[in-house]
Amino acid sequence: MNGEFLEVLKARNLKECLNNFLSSVLKATGADGGSILVVTEEKVKARQGKVPPEVASIIEGWESKVEEKLKGGALVIHGKEPIPIAEVALPSGSGRLYNLPVFSEDKVIGALSLVGGPGYKLAPEARKALLSLLRGLNAVLPLYFKLEAAFKRKEFLEFFFQIGQYLTSTVDLNKLLLDITEIASLVLDAMAACLLLIKEGTDEMVLEVVYGGGSEALHMVKGRIGEGLVGWVAQSGEPVIVNDVQSDPRFNPKVDARTGILARSIICVPLQVKGKTIGVLEAINKRSDDGFDEDDLKILRTIAAHAAVAIENAKLQLSLKEERDRLLRIQEDMRREFARNLHDSTLQYLSAISMGLEHLSRLLEVKPEAVKAEIDALSKMTRQAIREARLLLFELRPLILESQGLIPALRTYVEQLNSTGNFLAHLEVEGLDKPLRREVERNIFSIIQEAVNNVEKHAKAKNVWIKLGVEGDYLTVSVADDGVGFDVKEVLSKYKEKMSLGLLNMQERARAIGAQLSIRSTTKGLGRGTIVSLRIPVSAAFASGEEKE
Incomplete structure (x- = not known):
């Protein structure tokens, strides 16, 4: 009997388990055929041996009634109660039909039917073996239910793992x-x-x-x-x-x-x-x-x-794609900006110097006494071209900012601006007795640079004041001019429409260091001009000990 029960345990799923069980029952009882039904979340059936069509219809009727009763509520068999076995004589002495409940943990979950031919009767030993196998099945079924639940969970997890992979790809x-x-x-x-x-x-x-x-x-x-x-x-x-x-x-x-x-x-x-x-x-x-x-x-x-x-x-x-496209547009804008600045300043001087040299060669032949004055003019023009080129290079890559810091870089920048003669630049620094964080220095310099570039292009200013100081819990930076001023709202709306580089650059650099950027401008009166202001929390502006190193 133990060997027969082990065959039941070898099954890999509930269907196989019921087939193995039914095979063991037929062998132990000598019945010709049998059928078993188990109803849980799903209906599972197994049938083996000789089951005549007329007997099969009777069994199916019984199984349908069991299924209907189970839908209406659980049927309970207490552990001490004997398992009922219904016995029916088939017509014309063609055999006998037996029916038993299949249960799990005292709850009826299905039915077992056995068919015997003419002269068949369930002997006491066979009855004992049948009940023993049925109780063994009662013990085994919960394990298979858990196993099937685990398989379903595994399939569920695999399915949703595949969904997750697909969606994230x-x-x-x-x-x-x-x-x-x-x-x-x-x-x-x-x-x-x-x-x-x-x-x-x-x-x-x-x-x-x-x-x-x-x-x-x-x-x-x-x-x-x-x-x-x-x-x-x-x-x-x-x-x-x-x-x-x-x-x-x-x-x-x-x-x-x-x-x-x-x-x-x-x-x-x-x-x-x-x-x-x-x-x-x-x-x-x-x-x-x-x-x-x-x-x-x-x-x-x-x-x-x-x-x-x-x-x-x-x-x-x-967002990354949009940022990449935006950076490419900015890069292209910067190239055009650099080309325009190079053309409008240095190349203009170089062209004038080239024409002056050609004029000088002719002057040597016709009016030698005027050559010295022409050479002086060309020398002056050359020095101006050099200053313009140096300023352009300084704006592209201020090495002094990396090596000595923001204040020395601004002093050099102001000297470069004043050497061009477009306007007079002033630098005022108060209360900055501690070093700033490198990231803060770079972004402040870029914002000042952009503000000054706008003054140079649009303001027609005579003076530009660059001020840095500490007010309470904030580091303050401002760039002010005495130029013609502008309508801030109108210009800002155009910046948004055209996605222009200048303002976007200042705004993004301000956000990068947690600063507040503001622009005020007046077109009339004694206070005419523009002020670009920056407020940075002191806690975010100054360098810690590690950053100083």
């Missing part, structure tokens, strides 16, 4: 959103699925994509956090299952009117990254009459977890 945001809703709809067997993203910094939700019925009507519908079931999920960060939406007070009928879909049942989960809700994933109208359940919720939450990470990844990729 997609960097096209629009395709990703459509894939997420398609997966949610198909896996949950829902008529439609949709995905809404929260617009950053607002309470507005945008329905980005829909899979299933009514897609065209649904696309780009907007709502607000807290509005309807979807808005409630976005606000609370909690999932929801509603299989009768009309009876739920959170349901907003206006949503149906906007989307064109008559929702009956809804399951909805938040899309969250690091505890922050970035959107909502929703499945609409379960195809089965049972509606959505807790298993559906577990599945949708798993999809949403993968989806949220994938969406953030795709957004980051898109």
